[in-house]
Amino acid sequence: MSSFAKKIKLRRRKKEPTELDITSLLDILTILLVFLLRSYNATDLKLDVAQGVTLPTAQSQDLGSYALVLQVNKKRELFFNNKLVTQLDVTGKGGSDLEKLLTVEAEHQRKEMAARHPASQPDSKPVPLKINLLFDKDLPYEVVGNVLHLAASSGHSKFKFIVQGKGQ
């Protein structure tokens, strides 16, 4: 073996793979994991709170579930599934567009339910539909009541008032 080849062999032997100390990184990951587990939400409800909606706080611990989402902000702007539909007047009226949307949605949901449970009788009493409601905490009840009326008249009579936990 030539001296050059010997030198290369020696150099290769000396260059052992260096071990990265990732202990601190793993520590951080573990702490992150704990915090993420604490903030984990098991519900299927994903909410994007509209601009200008300050949710009231409550001690309720009931978790939300997936349903239609109606939001009304401080300026009485009404959002249907995160889309601005209309602006209600001071008394909370002027939601005719919303009424149409809710009626269409209710029909759609009932058709879906009928397809899922074909055994149920068509003449039987309609099942009340759920609706998630987010209102700004400063809105007067007059506005809230009119929105509830619109929702109930289209068959969405199971109201779910979304609130912020006291811990926030």
Add this chain to the structure above:
Amino acid sequence: MRALRKKMAVPKLNLVPIMDSVFIFIFFLLLSAQFVDIHEIQGDAPVVATFEDSKHKKEPLNLVLEIANDSINVKIGLDGRSYKKVTLENDHQLIELHKILSELKASNIDEDSVILKPARNLPYGKLVVIMDSIRSVAKEMGEITGTNTKGEIIKTRALFPQIIFETVM
């Protein structure tokens, strides 16, 4: 002896697979994390119910709360007679309301529903506070004990969780 000790070196644990899975877990948790603590309070629109008129049956409680900006009028019975009135100057008065409702619950342990009649100018935030306080008994108050229509002793922490809005303007 020294040679033996050298041979018995502590084997290194291979943590790579577990750390891989933890890393993937973190990714999924990050996607599903909700950083705003959101909960719900359930309510219902009024429905028509039939009440069987019978001499043997107890009159339904028919609890109604007339909520004004500064007071709550607690009404009971089919004739809607006023039971008590609570002024709402501070949170202390809500504790008083809570006590009144606890008394009513103890004597009508089967009843779950309350009808709300809020004033038009009542802020929604205030209404939520009231709704929140009438659903269950405060932790420090313990359980409510009462006898149901079958004569059984019932212990419960729920007050009137079924909230119905007389709403519908």
